[in-house]
Amino acid sequence: MASSMTTKDGKPFERASLESLMRRRLFYTPAFDIYGGVSGLYDYGPPGCALVNNVVDTWRKHFVLKENMLEVDCTMLTPYEVLKTSGHVDKFADWMCKDPKTGEIFRADHLVEEVLEARLKGDKEARGQKAEPEVEDPKKKKKKVKNITAVKLDDSVVQEYEETLAKIDNYDGAELGLLIKKYDIKNPATGTELEPPVAFNLMFQTSIGPSSNLPGYLRPETAQGQFLNFAKLLEFNQQSMPFASASIGKSFRNEISPRAGLLRVREFLMAEIEHFVDPEGGKKHPRFDEVKDIELELLDREVQLAGKTSVKTTKIGEAVQTGLVDNETLGYFLARIQLFLLRIGVDPKKIRFRQHMANEMAHYATDCWDAELLTSYGWIECVGCADRSAYDLTVHMKKTGTPLVxxxxxxxxxxxxxxxxxxxxxxxxxxxxxxxxxxxxxxxxxxxxxxxxxxxxxxxxxxxxxxxxxxxxxxxxxxxxxxxxxxxxxxxxxxxxTPNVIEPSFGIGRIMYALCEHSYWTRENDEARGILSFPPTVAPTKVLIVPLSGNQDFKPFIREVSDKLAEIGISSRVDDSGASIGKRYARNDELGTPLGITIDFQSVKDSSFTLRDRDTTKQVRANLDEICKAIANLVDGREKWADVASRLPAFEGQEVD
CATH class of the missing domain: 3.30.720.200 (Signal recognition particle alu RNA binding heterodimer, srp9/1)
Structure with a gap:
């Protein structure tokens, strides 16, 4: 079920304010907007592009560089035979049901979830209890359940609804059909009975070549290209095992009912790892000792099947030892995924790892855990980490006769x-x-x-x-x-x-949106001043250069500061508009710019500059070399603002609204 959200300073989270900011400041915008747009398709603007690129850059450093992975870039067009062999043609589907009168399509599991949650809300109102603030779920149909009636339910019914919701992802099509009948679920808008759920394949079909005789699809994942290149990658790696390949690129899924902005879209950026491991010896990992004491919030399948959603804080070493997490390599990557999410600025209190239930797992998986992030839409899967066993290499080897061993x-x-x-x-x-x-x-x-x-x-x-x-x-x-x-x-x-494969798969757009929610807050006593507290590492622009006024004496210093920052690889932008310094900084606080350099008349006299921290609005003053050293340390994560403020002289003044 969806959960209420607060900002990092404890205030109620206002999603409308954040989304207004993100569209106004062009983090993203509906694609083809002047033609009316297409559901589930979005364009990124300059700050959105920069934020995504910085998240991807951090991902590369955290995984590809740290683990010596072999990065590949494979084609998005995939022949029919490849995805037929992999099982996607037959099994990559969701369950949908149709209103026979209006033709309206619903995703079956989300419809059941939506209706039962609405009834539970009505029960709370009937009991005089305070219901949680209404939030949408990105899984759900665009039209909400209307006219929720405050009706008190029997305690046994409430418990049954809650248990059903806890394991909603475990039902297949027939079971969803039974639930729809059992709970008398109809089209929420018209009250019409729906047709039984049928499977809907999520892939976009196309044809390759002018004669259209080679059917294909836009890839639903980047993984298959990595599997097909396994023998070449193994040779490139001098036949040495284990090793991992990695790929970053667009994937496509024809969602039944896309909604909720960047959380459920039809075209999205994925970053996937395929770690090839010897199945003999329990899938050990040589660096597991480095992460074994990291604690994760785990929601295992047994808890979900019991109709509950309670998590248990567990050291990953203990989880592997007890068999809760199947093997060391899978556990190693779960811990590394959490470290990555924390590194880019995700709120540590809003991360959990949920284990897939049997019916929920993909056809290729033997075990799978999702890193879910809490947003105003509820808990959202942002990273999947699956043990794909030897499934993919085996089926492609059998089909082609190529020895993928x-x-x-x-x-x-x-x-x-x-x-x-x-x-x-x-x-x-x-x-x-x-x-x-x-x-x-x-x-x-x-x-x-x-x-x-x-x-x-x-x-x-x-x-x-x-x-x-x-x-x-x-x-x-x-x-x-x-x-x-x-x-x-x-x-x-x-x-x-035949090697087994552990696959961490990252949805970059979902991670980016969750990061924006976790980073958003407003100034005390000024709700209009929205701030995105991105860590300097991933912030779209690192430094705002602010001349005190349009005085000509400041221009050489603007160029000097800009050039110096460019030399050390730090992104910056200049705001020399006529607005006050306070307003200029406020505009860039909305963009998540963590640092600001002010050029004033003191700069003209002694070449010293002030450096401002976005979150505290505190400032220090020093020469350009010291300022640039502090910025580089902050961006690389070697220092925090408190460290800089403790060694550079404080500066009071300058900033007024």
Whole structure:
């Protein structure tokens, strides 16, 4: 269920104010706006582009650089056969139901969720309880339930609704259909009964080439390109395991009912990692000890299936040791995901990791945890971390015959005792003619257990009978003169295996929006002055350069400061408008600019400048070299403002509204 939100200073969060600011200051805007727009498509403006790029840059440093990952950039157009093999053509779908009279489409699980939450709200009102502030959920249909009636429900019904909502993601289409009937859920706007839920594939279909004879899709994830290049990446990595590839790029999903701005869109930026690991030995990670004591807020599947949403603060080392998190590599990345989110400025009190329930997991996953961030829309999945086992490499290898495997010398030769089958091929062909290949394949497919049993039967009876589907009645007799089954010792000097994959997958747009909500607040006694407290590392612009006035004496200093900041790779912008310094700073507080340099008449005299902190509005004064050193340290995270303020002289004055 959705939750209420407060800003970092404890005030009620006003989403309308933030979204107004973000559109007004061009963080993002509806795409094709002058043509009326298209639902689920948005353009980023200059500050939005800069914020996304800085988040991505931090992501690269935190993961790609730190973990020595191999970054690739694969095509967004994907042939039909690739996604058919991967399972996306058949299984990448959501459940939708249709109003037969109006043709209106609803996503089934979100409709159930919306109606039950509305009834629970009506129950609270009937009991005279204070309901939480109404918030939308980005999953839900655009039209809300109207005319909520204050009706008191039986306590057992309230409990049943809450339990259903806690495990809403675990229901399949048939179960959702039963819930819709059981709870008499209809079109909230018209009261019409809906058709049973049907699967809707979320991929955008297209064709490749002028003749349109090669069907394809816009990719729903960046992962498949990484899997198809596995053998080449392994060779590039000098056959060394484990290793990880990474990819950043656009993906596409044809959402049934996109809404809630950047949280549910049809085109979005993903950053995905595919960490290839040896499945033998429990998927250990060599650096797990570095993160084992990091505490995460975990919401496991058993709690959800019990109809609850309570989290447990757990050290990741303990979670792996007890089996709550399946293996060290999965646990390592959960901890590293949290460290990344904190590094870019996400509120530590608004992060949790929720485990997928069985019916909810993607077709390729054996275990999956979502890093969810609390927003005014409720808990939103922003990062998924899945154990994809060997699914993808196995299905693509089977389809294409390409050996997507690792071959490595064994430290010690391995002696394997096994029953081997020898076929007398010269006589075998004439005996079975056109069915020869099928019979031979059936013999090769015999298990070791069955070979042992048949070897005794062959010795005793002089013949055996095996199952060969499609040949005669499905049973074929093989005499002793055509087949020998003996127990032998084979020596293996090379080990061959298909790697497993741990996949952290980041929705950059969702992370960016959640970060904006977590960073937004207003000045005390001035609700109109909105502030985005982005950390300097990811802030769109790092420094605002503010000349005290339009005096010509300031111009050389503006250029000097701008050039110096550019030399050390710090983004800045100049505001030399006629507005007061206070108003100029307030405008840039809305853009999240963390630092400001004021050029005044003292600067002309002694080349000293003031440096302002966005959040505290405190200022220090020093020469340009000291100022630039402080800025570089703040941007790189080596210092906080308190450190700078403790070593540079404070400056009072200057800023007035």
């Amino acid at each position: 690792v071959r490595e010398p064994r430290k010690e030769p391995l002696k394997v005792e096994e029953y081997q089958c020898d076929i007398a091929k010269k006589a075998f062909g004439p005996k079975y003619k056109k069915d020869g290949k099928a019979v031979e394949a059936a013999i090769e497919a015999l298990s070791q257990e069955l070979r042992e049993k048949l070897s005794l039967e062959l010795e005793k009876e002089g013949k055996i009978t095996i199952d060969v589907p499609g040949v005669g009645d499905g049973k074929v007799e093989v005499p002793k003169d055509l087949l020998t089954i003996e127990k032998r010792t084979r020596v293996e000097n090379v080990r061959e295996y």
